[in-house]
Amino acid sequence: MRLHHVEPTAAPPQAVELRGEELRCRRREREAALRKARREQQLVSKRLLRDEDPEKAEGYVAVILGEAEIQQFLRLAQRGTEEKEREKALVSLRRGLQHPETQQAFIRLEGSIRTLVGLLTSNQALLQLEAARCLHELSHSEQSTVAEACLPATSYLLTYLSGHSSDFIELCLYTLGNLIVESEAVRRQLLPQGIVPALAACIQSPHLTVLEALGYALSQLLQAKEAPEKIIPSVLGSPLPQHMLQLLQPGPKLNLGVAVEFAWCLHYIICSQVNNALLITHGALSTLGLLLLDLAGAVQRTEDAGLELLACPVLRCLSNLLTEAAVEAVGEQMQLRDERVVAALFILLQFFLQKQPSLLPEGLWLLNNLTANSPSFCTSLLSLDLIEPLLQLLSVSNVVSVLVGPLLPSLLDTLAFSDTEVVGQSLELLQLLFLYQPGAVQAFLQQSGLQALQRHEEVAQLQDRVRALQQTAQHG
Amino acid sequence: MQLPPALHARLAGAPGEAEPLPVERDPAAGTTPFRFAARQDGDVQRHLYLQDVLTQVAWDPERPRVPEFTCQVAGCCQVFDALEDFEHHYHTLHRNVCSFCKRAFPSGHLLDTHILEWHDSLFQILAERQDMYQCLVEGCTEKFRTSRDRKEHLVTRHLYPADFRFDKPRKSKGPATPGPAVQVSAEALGDDQVPSEGDAMEVCFEHTELPPEPSGERRTYGHRIPSTICFGQGASRGFKSTKKRNKHQ
Numbered sequence: 182m183r184l185h186h187v188e189p190t191a192a193p194p195q196a197v198e199l200r201g202e203e204l205r206c207r208r209r210e211r212e213a214a215l216r217k218a219r220r221e222q223q224l225v226s227k228r229l230l231r232d233e234d235p236e237k238a239e240g241y242v243a244v245i246l247g248e249a250e251i252q253q254f255l256r257l258a259q260r261g262t263e264e265k266e267r268e269k270a271l272v273s274l275r276r277g278l279q280h281p282e283t284q285q286a287f288i289r290l291e292g293s294i295r296t297l298v299g300l301l302t303s304n305q306a307l308l309q310l311e312a313a314r315c316l317h318e319l320s321h322s323e324q325s326t327v328a329e330a331c332l333p334a335t336s337y338l339l340t341y342l343s344g345h346s347s348d349f350i351e352l353c354l355y356t357l358g359n360l361i362v363e364s365e366a367v368r369r370q371l372l373p374q375g376i377v378p379a380l381a382a383c384i385q386s387p388h389l390t391v392l393e394a395l396g397y398a399l400s401q402l403l404q405a406k407e408a409p410e411k412i413i414p415s416v417l418g419s420p421l422p423q424h425m426l427q428l429l430q431p432g433p434k435l436n437l438g439v440a441v442e443f444a445w446c447l448h449y450i451i452c453s454q455v456n457n458a459l460l461i462t463h464g465a466l467s468t469l470g471l472l473l474l475d476l477a478g479a480v481q482r483t484e485d486a487g488l489e490l491l492a493c494p495v496l497r498c499l500s501n502l503l504t505e506a507a508v509e510a511v512g513e514q515m516q517l518r519d520e521r522v523v524a525a526l527f528i529l530l531q532f533f534l535q536k537q538p539s540l541l542p543e544g545l546w547l548l549n550n551l552t553a554n555s556p557s558f559c560t561s562l563l564s565l566d567l568i569e570p571l572l573q574l575l576s577v578s579n580v581v582s583v584l585v586g587p588l589l590p591s592l593l594d595t596l597a598f599s600d601t602e603v604v605g606q607s608l609e610l611l612q613l614l615f616l617y618q619p620g621a622v623q624a625f626l627q628q629s630g631l632q633a634l635q636r637h638e639e640v641a642q643l644q645d646r647v648r649a650l651q652q653t654a655q656h657g
Numbered sequence: 658m659q660l661p662p663a664l665h666a667r668l669a670g671a672p673g674e675a676e677p678l679p680v681e682r683d684p685a686a687g688t689t690p691f692r693f694a695a696r697q698d699g700d701v702q703r704h705l706y707l708q709d710v711l712t713q714v715a716w717d718p719e720r721p722r723v724p725e726f727t728c729q730v731a732g733c734c735q736v737f738d739a740l741e742d743f744e745h746h747y748h749t750l751h752r753n754v755c756s757f758c759k760r761a762f763p764s765g766h767l768l769d770t771h772i773l774e775w776h777d778s779l780f781q782i783l784a785e786r787q788d789m790y791q792c793l794v795e796g797c798t799e800k801f802r803t804s805r806d807r808k809e810h811l812v813t814r815h816l817y818p819a820d821f822r823f824d825k826p827r828k829s830k831g832p833a834t835p836g837p838a839v840q841v842s843a844e845a846l847g848d849d850q851v852p853s854e855g856d857a858m859e860v861c862f863e864h865t866e867l868p869p870e871p872s873g874e875r876r877t878y879g880h881r882i883p884s885t886i887c888f889g890q891g892a893s894r895g896f897k898s899t900k901k902r903n904k905h906q
Contacts, residue, residue: 208705211705211708212701212705215700215701215704215705216701219700219701224700224704226704226707226708227707227708228707228710302822304749304750304761306742306745306746306748306749306750307742307745307746309745309749310742310745333818336815336816336817336818336821337822340763340764340767340823341763341764343763343764343765343766343767343795344748344749344752344763344764345748345752346744346745346748346749347744348741348744348745349745349748349749370816373814373815373816374794374815374816374817375794375795375796375797375815377796378794378795378796378797379795379796381796382795397707441706445703474668477668478668478669481665487706489702490702490703490706493699493702493703494699494703497699518674519672519673519674520667520673520674520675521667521668521670521672521673524664524665524667524668525668527660527664528660528664528665528668530658531658531660534658537702539699539702540699543699557674557675557676558675560675560676561675564675565661565663565664565667566661566663566664567660567661567664569659570658570659570660570661573658573659574658
């Protein structure tokens with residue numbers, strides 16, 4: 182796989198500290214910018230394929246080409262006599278197009294797109310490839326005018342998705358994905374041009390690079406504001422959902438890059454609430470549950486960066502699906518009942534605590550939704566000894582107090598039983614509760630907790646624990 | 658956060674469901690499954706990832722190469738020094754090739770349509786009586802009486818460009834040709850609108866059996882395949898009516 186995270190480059194020892202701090206600072210700035218964009222609902226990000234070496238990228242500056250130079254390169258590409266000459270002209274153009282100013286000059290130049298499309302559809306395979314790469318650079322622009330200038334190419338990009346050259350298809354898909362997210366005008370054209378069936382045909386590709394690109398393009402399409410009305414219904418009516426779920430199944434064939442893209446696709450579909458019942462009947466809950474188990478296993482085994490990128494959408498999908506009434510209606514196999522899911526979730530919560538604390542609320546949200554309608558999952562919290570870890574999280578998240586709230590009344594209820602085992606366990610949990618949530622003591626007293634304890638004062642096995650609790654409750 | 662040691666073992670264990678004890682969430686607590694609105698950070702992380710993941714490819718013409726090799730397809734003399742280049746060349750020019758007229762198509766779907774509409778005499782006969790021209794967009798099942806009607810549909814319904822390269826007019830030049838004088842049908846790569854795109858590579862595809870038909874669109878570069886091959890009704894009868902595909906594995 183050619184996935185490549187941009188890592189800090191190697192540097193002489195004394196510069197390392199500064200470099201690290203600089204990068205962290207820049208990352209914080211970017212995060213802040215993204216948060217702002219998200220608040221303003223302007224969150225648009227694209228993917229880029231490029232042949233630059235990240236190590237060299239620092240010093241690399243794209244050359245700005247003017248209209249005259251662009252015209253020259255295009256002419257050479259179109260009419261040059263030497264094949265290599267024509268290719269080189271397009272390569273130079275492509276390099277220039279990395280710069281926004283060149284992009285602007287390009288779209289201003291009359292006939293430029295027409296020429297590029299002509300090269301894209303020519304019978305010279307390598308020129309075709311280079312022309313597609315030029316289009317890809319254009320697609321990465323943040324100006325929607327540049328994206329819209331690429332409209333004449335879209336029918337061909339879609340046609341090429343049914344081809345066989347995997348590198349070329351991958352390129353077309355990333356280009357389409359970038360164009361899709363940039364402009365509604367582009368989407369308005371792509372939908373009647375048949376993008377959904379084209380993507381559905383493409384999802385059967387055996388190439389992982391193609392699948393990841395496809396997932397990316399689809400995720401951009403599904404995020405469109407008009408998606409719930411105009412896009413998601415036809416996606417749900419296509420074979421796409423079943424294939425997506427297949428690609429999310431854990432096992433030796435699971436590929437992280439591919440899974441991340443399709444998990445986000447699923448998330449956008451589920452959020453739209455167009456037809457979540459359909460996804461449930463396709464087994465989304467059990468697939469995602471198994472994937473969660475797989476993730477928990479993976480975080481134990483490896484320091485692999487990127488698992489949280491998959492964990493996030495999986496948590497969200499599960500949590501949202503659990504709110505659907507359809508959950509009750511489906512057969513047992515389609516439901517989520519396996520208590521290993523609770524175990525997996527806690528393992529992931531611990532992982533988040535260390536690596537990505539911002540994901541804790543999302544994990545706890547899932548825990549809430551898992552336990553809300555399931556006495557069985559609530560019992561699992563006890564039988565797996567998870568109350569204490571849960572209480573430990575009280576200090577990090579308000580959401581936990583929401584989860585823990587009902588604990589006290591439940592425990593008080595059990596004090597009414599005569600089963601010494603059950604009562605004993607409840608007494609220990611009460612002690613823990615008082616330890617982590619001092620406020621619970623007041624509530625305990627108010628809800629006649631002391632009276633409930635009296636029943637068991639004379640029971641030999643329980644005496645010590647009862648007295649300890651009475652002490653804590655009365656003296657703090 | 659300390660997790661009980663048995664938890665990891667449980668994860669690795671068999672699927673199962675806990676027998677519910679009477680410890681239950683109090684419904685009065687009011688927290689049923691809820692949709693979580695404020696999920697900022699997960700989104701932020703996702704976008705940072707999209708922006709950061711530079712899918713690095715090796716497109717530089719100066720990259721390390723392999724010793725030169727020639728395309729092994731009969732009649733093709735294109736030379737390569739990189740495998741990726743050859744792969745794309747092969748798929749573009751040799752994969753979906755019409756064995757009748759040697760035109761190459763970007764997909765099997767377009768090739769099939771071409772063979773049907775250009776080289777199948779049964780199709781011509783049926784087309785006189787019913788709608789046979791299939792829409793080129795995958796997923797659209799509409800059929801049309803003439804290729805012109807189909808083009809109209811492609812442009813108005815599917816927003817395709819009027820000069821879509823894979824739907825070019827084919828001038829039928831046989832003697833008495835029943836039906837429309839101009840058949841518009843799926844056409845291959847190789848038909849460049851820009852006359853100056855003479856291509857040295859075309860030499861390799863020249864099939865000596867193909868008569869270079871004089872046509873209104875004849876190019877001045879002698880090596881090119883004529884842009885319109887006219888088989889007309891007469892010529893197509895010389896071929897078998899069964900589909901023949903140039904299948905490359």
